[in-house]
Amino acid sequence: MLQNVGFMGIFLGILGRFWPVWLALVVLLTLSFVFRRRLGLYGHLISSGVGIAGVIIVGFWLFTALFAGIVAPFGPLEQIVVMKHALPGSIEPATGIPYYLGGDKLARDVFSRMIYGSRIVLAIAPAATAISLMVGSLLGLPAGYFGGRIDALLSFVANLVLAFPVILLFYLLVTPGIMDTPVPYAMAGFFFIFPILFLCALFYTGYSKQKVKLITLLGLTLIIGGYIYMGLVFDRDPLNIIHIEPNELNIFVAVAFASSPGVFRIVRGLTLDIKTREYINAALTRGEHPWYIMLWEILPNARGPLIVDTCLRIGYTTILLGTLGFFGLGMSSESPDWGTAIKDGSQFLRLYAWPALVPAIALMSFVLGLNLLADSLREQSLRD
Amino acid sequence: MLKFLARRLGIMVLTMFCLSLVVFFFVNLEPNLKRLAIFQTQQRASEQDIENWLTRNGYRDNFFVRYGRWIGVVKQQPVVDPETGAVVPRFRFCDEPAVPAYNGILQGNFGCSTAFKTKVSNRLPQGLRATGLLMFWVMLTMVPTALVIGVLAGMREGSRLDRGLSILSITSTATPEYVSGIIFSVVFATWLKVLNGSAATATSEGITFYNFTLPVMTLAIYGVGYIARMTRASMAEVMSSQYIRTARLKGLSFRQVVMKHALRNALIAPFTVIMLQFPWLLSGVVVVEAIFRYQGFGFLLVSAASNNDIDLLLACGLVSVAVVLLTQLISDIGYAWLNPRIRMS
Numbered sequence: 046m047l048q049n050v051g052f053m054g055i056f057l058g059i060l061g062r063f064w065p066v067w068l069a070l071v072v073l074l075t076l077s078f079v080f081r082r083r084l085g086l087y088g089h090l091i092s093s094g095v096g097i098a099g100v101i102i103v104g105f106w107l108f109t110a111l112f113a114g115i116v117a118p119f120g121p122l123e124q125i126v127v128m129k130h131a132l133p134g135s136i137e138p139a140t141g142i143p144y145y146l147g148g149d150k151l152a153r154d155v156f157s158r159m160i161y162g163s164r165i166v167l168a169i170a171p172a173a174t175a176i177s178l179m180v181g182s183l184l185g186l187p188a189g190y191f192g193g194r195i196d197a198l199l200s201f202v203a204n205l206v207l208a209f210p211v212i213l214l215f216y217l218l219v220t221p222g223i224m225d226t227p228v229p230y231a232m233a234g235f236f237f238i239f240p241i242l243f244l245c246a247l248f249y250t251g252y253s254k255q256k257v258k259l260i261t262l263l264g265l266t267l268i269i270g271g272y273i274y275m276g277l278v279f280d281r282d283p284l285n286i287i288h289i290e291p292n293e294l295n296i297f298v299a300v301a302f303a304s305s306p307g308v309f310r311i312v313r314g315l316t317l318d319i320k321t322r323e324y325i326n327a328a329l330t331r332g333e334h335p336w337y338i339m340l341w342e343i344l345p346n347a348r349g350p351l352i353v354d355t356c357l358r359i360g361y362t363t364i365l366l367g368t369l370g371f372f373g374l375g376m377s378s379e380s381p382d383w384g385t386a387i388k389d390g391s392q393f394l395r396l397y398a399w400p401a402l403v404p405a406i407a408l409m410s411f412v413l414g415l416n417l418l419a420d421s422l423r424e425q426s427l428r429d
Numbered sequence: 430m431l432k433f434l435a436r437r438l439g440i441m442v443l444t445m446f447c448l449s450l451v452v453f454f455f456v457n458l459e460p461n462l463k464r465l466a467i468f469q470t471q472q473r474a475s476e477q478d479i480e481n482w483l484t485r486n487g488y489r490d491n492f493f494v495r496y497g498r499w500i501g502v503v504k505q506q507p508v509v510d511p512e513t514g515a516v517v518p519r520f521r522f523c524d525e526p527a528v529p530a531y532n533g534i535l536q537g538n539f540g541c542s543t544a545f546k547t548k549v550s551n552r553l554p555q556g557l558r559a560t561g562l563l564m565f566w567v568m569l570t571m572v573p574t575a576l577v578i579g580v581l582a583g584m585r586e587g588s589r590l591d592r593g594l595s596i597l598s599i600t601s602t603a604t605p606e607y608v609s610g611i612i613f614s615v616v617f618a619t620w621l622k623v624l625n626g627s628a629a630t631a632t633s634e635g636i637t638f639y640n641f642t643l644p645v646m647t648l649a650i651y652g653v654g655y656i657a658r659m660t661r662a663s664m665a666e667v668m669s670s671q672y673i674r675t676a677r678l679k680g681l682s683f684r685q686v687v688m689k690h691a692l693r694n695a696l697i698a699p700f701t702v703i704m705l706q707f708p709w710l711l712s713g714v715v716v717v718e719a720i721f722r723y724q725g726f727g728f729l730l731v732s733a734a735s736n737n738d739i740d741l742l743l744a745c746g747l748v749s750v751a752v753v754l755l756t757q758l759i760s761d762i763g764y765a766w767l768n769p770r771i772r773m774s
Contacts, residue, residue, distance in 0.1 A: 095596075201440075205447055208757070210711040210749045212727075216734040217452065217746070222460030364605045371607045371716065372731070387607055391720065395626060398615040405608040413603035420599055 047127070047135040050143045055134045059145050059156070065112040070104050086352075089425045096421035102414025106407075109160060110167040117157035118142045121381040128152045130397050149386075149400035150393060158381040159403050165382040166411070169293075170362040173300040174355060176236055179243045180301070181308025186339040188309070189316025200313070203306035211303055211365065212372075218299045219374040224291050232298045233278045236305075241270035250337040296375040300365050304358055311354050315347040322346075349426040356419035360412040367408050383408040430765070437761055441754050448754075452746035453496050456739055462488050464737045465543070469520070485509075486519050499540070499743065501533025522546040534747065540740030544732050549744045552729060557748070559632060560714055560725035563644060567710065571649035571656070572703055578653065579660020579699065584687055586665040595661065601654030606713045610647040610720040617643060628723035644721045648713050652706050656699055663698040667691045697767045704760030708753040 050058060060067075074091070077100075081088040090096040109116060118140075119125075125137055131148035133155075146156040184203075188196040206214075223229060244266045252259040276287025277294065289297070319325065320343060328338050370376050370384020378385070383404035390401025466479040466488075474482070483489050486508055487498070497503030507516045507527050518525040523541035525532070532538050539549035582594040604612075618626030625640040667673065668691055676686045715727035726745070733741035 208753045212712040212715045217455040225460045401611045405611045409604050409608045416599045416603050
C-alpha cells in the first residue's frame with residue numbers, strides 16, 4: 046500500500062511546485078500595473094476583471110510551458126511500475142515525491158505529463174495560428190481590395206475548405222499513410238512560403254525609397270526565411286538546427302490548413318469595410334501602389350478585430366490539436382499532449398478518473414483564458 | 430428570389446463536385462490502395478500479386494475514369510478472373526453486375542464496405558438514422574436553452590445577469606466535446622451514478638433518459654455558448670434601436686417591449702448561426718459517439734478511416750459534405766426570407 050499525502054498535501058504540494066510560475070506572474074502583473082498608462086490597449090485590458098483573469102490564466106500556462114522542467118517532478122515518459130493507476134497524492138517510494146494527481150495506466154505521473162503537455166500545445170497552437178494569419182491576410186487583402194474574379198476564386202476555395210467537417214479533414218490529411226506521399230510536404234511548402242512572401246511584400250512596399258534598408262531587410266528575410274524553410278519543408282538544414290518530425294509537420298500543416306479560411310474571411314470582410322475610408326482615398330490620390338495600401342494602410346487599421354480573432358483562434362487551434370490527439374491522429378502514442386492524454390485516460394475512465402480529467406481541465410482552462418482575453422479585448426476596442 | 434436560388438444551387442453543385450473530387454483523391458491515395466490490396470490478398474502476397482490485384486479490380490485505371498465510375502457516369506466493368514475467365518466480384522461479400530453497367534452513387538450504389546463485410550447501403554442509413562436521432566434531441570435542447578440565455582443576457586446589456594450569463598457562455602465555448610464528455614461522465618456516471626456513461630444500449634434497446642442524456646448534454650453544451658453569444662449581441666443591438674425606445678416611451682411595459690417588438694427582430698441573426706452549427710455538430714457527433722460508444726454515423730466514419738475501408742469512407746465523406754452544403758443553402762435562403770431588406774436587393 047502506497048502512502049498518501051492527503052488532500053491538503055496535494056493542494057499545497059502543487060501550489061509549491063508551481064513556484065517559478067507564481068514568481069513570473071507576480072513580476073508580470075506588477076510591471077503591467079506600474080507601466081499601465083504607457084501600455085495602450087494592454088494597459089486598459091488589465092484594468093477590467095475579465096481581462097485580468099484572462100491575462101493570469103494565459104500567463105500561467107505560458108510560464109508553465111517555459112518552466113516545465115522545474116515545475117514537473119518527473120519526466121513525461123518516466124514509468125515507475127508500482128505507481129500504476131496510483132491514487133492522487135500517493136508517494137513514490139524511491140524519491141519520496143508524491144504523484145500529486147495520480148498515476149496513469151503506464152505508471153507515469155499525470156501531473157508531470159500535464160505540465161509537459163502544455164509545452165507541445167503552446168509550441169504548436171500559436172505557431173500554426175501565426176501561419177494561418179499570414180496566409181489569410183495575404184490572400185484576404187487582395188480578395189477584398191480588388192474584388193471581382195480574384196475574390197470569387199479565393200472565396201470559392203475558402204468555402205470549399207470550410208465545408209469540410211474538421212474531423213473528416215483530419216482523417217483524410219493526418220494519417221500514417223499520407224507521410225509516404227508528397228502531399229504533406231507540398232502543403233508545407235505552400236504554407237511556409239507565406240511568411241517569407243508576407244515579409245518581403247511588407248518591406249518591398251514600405252521601404253522602396255530607402256534602398257539600403259530595403260536591401261538589408263529583404264536579404265535578411267530571404268536568408269533566414271529560406272534557411273528555416275529548407276529545414277522545415279525539405280529537412281535539408283545543412284547545420285541540422287531546424288528540424289521537425291514528419292508527423293509533427295503533418296499535424297502543423299493540417300491545423301494551419303483548417304484555420305486559414307477563417308482568417309481569410311475576416312480579413313476580406315475588414316478590407317471591404319476599410320477600403321471605403323477617407324485615408325485610403327488619400328493614399329490612392331498620392332498614387333500609392335495597391336500593395337502598399339493593403340499592407341501599410343488597411344492591415345494596421347484592421348488590427349483590433351484581428352487581435353481579438355487571433356486570441357480566439359489560438360484557443361480554437363488548441364481544441365483542434367486536442368481533437369487530433371483524442372483520435373490518435375498524428376501525435377505519437379506516448380506524447381504527453383493533452384488530447385492524447387485524454388484519449389488514453391478515457392479508456393479506464395469509470396475506474397480511474399484522474400488520468401483523463403487532469404488534461405481535460407488543463408485544456409479547458411487554457412482555452413477559457415484565451416476566450417476571456419478575447420472578450421475583454423473586444424470590449425476595450427469597442428470602447429475606444 | 431428565383432435567380433438568387435438558382436445561383437446558390439449552381440454554386441452548391443459546383444462545390445459538391447470539387448469536394449467529392451478532393452475526397453476521392455485523398456481516400457484513394459497510393460498507401461491506402463496498397464493496404465487494401467495487401468489485406469484482400471491475404472497478407473503474404475508479393476509486390477507483383479498486389480499490383481495484379483489492383484490492376485484486375487480497376488484501381489490502376491485513370492483517376493477520372495475511376496471517379497466517373499464511383500459517381501456513376503462511366504460504366505463499371507465486371508472483374509474477370511484471368512485464369513478461369515469467369516466473372517468474380519471485387520469483394521466476395523458483395524455482388525456486382527456481370528455486364529458493364531452504370532453503377533455508382535447516382536444509381537444509389539455506394540460500394541462495398543470491407544470493415545463490415547456488407548454493402549455500404551446496408552449500414553449507412555442505419556447509422557444516419559441513429560445520428561439523426563441524436564442531433565434531433567441536441568437541437569431540441571440546445572436551441573431553446575441558448576436562445577433563452579441569449580435573450581435574457583442581451584435584454585439589459587451590462588447588468589449583473591448579463592455578466593453572469595456571458596461568463597457562462599464563454600466557459601461553454603471553451604469546452605470541446607471530449608472535455609465536457611469526460612467531465613460529465615465522471616460527475617454524473619461515476620460519482621453521482623444517476624446517468625449511464627455509455628450509450629451502447631441506446632442502439633440495441635432504444636433510447637432512454639438514463640442512457641441518452643449524457644451524449645445529448647455533451648454535444649449541446651459547446652453550441653449553447655456560441656448561439657447564446659450571437660443571440661445576446663443581436664438582442665443588445667435591437668434593444669438599443671430607435672423603435673424600441675419609441676415603444677418604451679409610448680408607455681409599453683418592458684415585458685411587452687421585449688416579447689412583442691424586440692424578440693422577432695433579434696432572432697434573425699441567430700437563425701443563420703443555428704443552421705451553420707450543423708457542420709460543427711457533425712464533428713462533435715464523431716467525438717461524442719466515440720466517447721459514449723453510440724453506433725451512429727460518427728462510429729461508421731471512425732471505423733471506416735481506421736480500417737482503411739475505402740468505399741465506406743467515401744460514402745461518409747460525401748454524406749457529411751452534402752449535409753454541410755445543404756444546411757448552408759437553407760441558412761442562406763432562410764436568412765433572405767426572414768430579412769426583407771435582403772430579399773428586396
